[in-house]
Every structure is written in structure tokens, then in C-alpha cells.
Amino acid sequence: MKLCARDLDVGYRDRLVLSQVAFELEPGEILAVLGPNGVGKTTLLRTLNAMLPARGGAVLVEDADILQMSARQIAQTMGYVPQRSEAGRLTAFDAILLGRVPHLHFAVRQEDLRVVDAAIRRLGLEELALRNLDRMSGGELQKVCIARALVQEPSVLLLDEPTSSLDLKNQMEILNLVREVAQGHGVGVVMTMHDLSAALRFANRFLFLKKGRVLSVCDREGLSSEVIGEVYGVPVCIEWIRGCPVVIPEN
Template sequence: MRLRIENLCCSIGKKCLLEAINTDVHSGEIMGIIGPNGAGKSTLLKHIAGILPCKTIFLDEKELSTLSVRERAKEIAYLSQFATTPSMSVLEVLELGRRAYSGMLLTHKDKALMDESIHHFNLAPLLERNIATLSGGERQKVLIAGALLQEPKVLLLDEPISHLDPKNQLEMLLAMRHVTQHKALITLIVLHDMQHAIHYTHRLLMLKKGRIIHDTPTKEVEASMLQTLFDVQTSLHVNNGHTFVYYEHHHDETHLKHHH
């Protein structure tokens, strides 16, 4: 399966948010979307999710704007950066993930899928808790579990780990990688941390001022690309097969001298 974006443009008033966006992503592939603030990363995900209108995004040959809300929920799961949830229990959030298929009456299949998700994300101790009372890491796990229960073909994640501690960040990224590969999802994730972007994605779409400046396999990323993207001196170092990103700061030499 393939998600295809053709010549996507988006303007609000005279401000161009996205210009001539062309790319495609295949099943089992994680595309990281990176770039400075205001580059259009979240706007791009909102177009794919159908929150902003667009007639040039296709899933295989199906134009996404022709789908009803319910049909789209079966194809695309979207977890926004500032996801808000109504006051409901964790169990109710998970049930919501199956409503696009079964309406109010959940089937045996729905319950089996929920049990699998509860086990995979270790949610059993949280089921009766109100989602508003959970920690940031717990809440994100519940939301991604609910999103995956939609059995989507496409998973859209807008900075899903930005407010999590390192342990929960790692858990979230590993879960994303696992489900993308095992369920053959098309996953697009907005990330700020370049280390995570390089370790957990297959391709990187680099956006700056609403335009694609690079669309490249992650293993082929060069320091010069990140330097152009973020306007900061960058170097990449490989150690034991892992690539590490360093940003180099230039200080006025007078600040480095000790005054005696």
C-alpha cells in the first residue's frame, strides 16, 4: 500500500504554509518529518488526517477527501501534539478505537483486539482510571493504543514523545517501530530530536518554510543537509554502527578566557 501526496499547497491569507509538496510512503515504512518551528510539519499531517481539506492525497488510488469521517477513521489514525481527551476511563478510550467498525455494540473480535492491546501496552492496571489522572507517558500510551485499535493503514504522530521522560520516549518509539513493521503500517512522525529521527525512521522528509528541501533515506543523511535545515553547524559521528548528531556552537573567544 502507498500513501501519495501530489503537489500539495496550503495558504492562509497571503501566508504560504506548504508549497509543492510531493512525496510517497509505503507500508512498513516510517517517515520522520523534521524541520525548524513553523516549517509546516503539523500542517502536513493535518492535511493527511483530513482536518484541513486537500484533494491531492491518495491511499493507493483512493483520494482521501472522498472518504466519510467513519471511512477515514478506518484508514488513518492521527495523534496530535496537544491531544485532548474528554473525561473518560482508559477502557472507554480503547473502546472508542473500535467504534468506526462496530458502532456501540462491540464484537468478540473487538474485545480480542482490545485484550491484545492491553497486554502489549501493559494497560491492565490503568483500565478503570480516568485518562485525565494519568501521567504524560501513561496517557500517550493509552492514546496510541486507542489509535492502533482503529486498525489503520496510516499512522500519523505529531511529536508524540516531546513531553515524555527518556524511558517513556524509548518505549513509545519502540512500540511505533514494532507496530509499523508487524502490521505493515504507513507511519509518519514529526520529531524534534534528531537522534531519535536518525535511529527510528527509514526516511526523513526535511521541511523548511513550507517546502521540501530533502526527502532521503535516513541512512543517507549528511551533516550538510541538517546544517541547511536548521542553520546551525552540524556534524555526524558513527560509533559502533550508531550515528550521533552534534551541533557545534561558536562562542566569542573573549568569553572563553579566564580573567585573573
């Protein structure tokens, strides 16, 4: 499904955090939201799934206004993985099963167990399925959270810093998985990132935020070191290594 943000104004109390943010996301695309700390990246994700209603503008999923949808309908359409998730004494299987909540009426069905099992095998989590979350590493926990969002069977996936605090191997595993989900299942992905090089390597499109406004929305070809330098306030150059853009701060 196509996701469209139309001139979003978002704020907390008397402070406007985002102003006139607009972009479109086609199915299968990965959009990386980039910008310095506190620029409103997480706020944008929270607005996209109506956790934080926009003051102006609209979020449209296939031309349907998200504010007209119920919380349940939104959860059936969008999977959201926040930056932090609590790790209680719930097994990975049961934690992933929660992703079926938007599709359930009263009780867990056999079909739901099958979907969870498919997701677990898809992500290679078989060994961890019956381990409690509080006994997992950061990378394992993040995979469980992504699996939970995937069993929602969403059309759009919103990921808030999916690779922060993960080691290189886990970063690659998770970003490869995101790419497969996007390309293989036509899921549109919006993810916020701090690691510019990883973002440039895995996303197809990039949205740069500065002071709550969109400075640039571009694809890989449209990347410019001027824009990145302006967003982060640090002069950078972009080197292409083996076909992947790498951002290097100039000093």
C-alpha cells in the same frame, strides 16, 4: 497500503504554509518529518488525513484520493495521534475503545472489547486499564492515545510529536512500539519529531522541510550534515555511534 502525497499546496486563509510537498510512503516504513518550529509539520499531518484539505495536489491512499473518502473511511485507514489530547474522567479502556468508533454502527460489540483488550495487553497497560485518564502521567496518557489509534486498525499511522515532553524511558518504549507496529504489521508511519537523534535512530526515511518546502527526502544513507544544518540554521555534524547516527551541533 501505500501513501502518496503529490505536490501538496496547503494554507490557512491568505497564507500558504506548505508548497509542492511530495513524498511516497511504503507499508512498514517510518517517515520522520523534520524541520524547525512553525515550518508546517503538523499542518502536513492534518493535510494527510484531510482535516485540512489541500489547495493543490492530492493525497492518495492506494491510488484513491483521500478527499473522495468519507471521514469514517479515512479513520478506518489512518490513525492520528495529535500532539495534545484532553484527559477527562474516562477510563483508559473506554478511551481506547473510542478507536473503534470508525468501525461501529450503533453499539459496542464484544469483538471491539476483545480488540481493545488485545491492544492493552500488547502495550502493557493492564494495570492502568480502569484508571481515569486525568490520573495518569504524560507517558501513560500518550500510550493510551497510541493504543486508541492502533485499535482503529489503520494502514497508516500519523503521529504528531509522539515523544515530546516524555522522559527517556517512555520515549524509548513508545518509539520501539512504533517500530514494531510498522515492521510487524506493515503499517506506514509518518511522525513529526524535534529530537533529531531519536528520529534518525527509529525512522527509515526523513523528510526535511524548510520554509514550507521539501528540502530533502532521503534514507539513512542519504543523510547529510549540510541539509540538516541548512534546515535548522545551525551547523551540525553527524557521528555514528554503535550504528546509529547522532546529530551534534557544532559550535
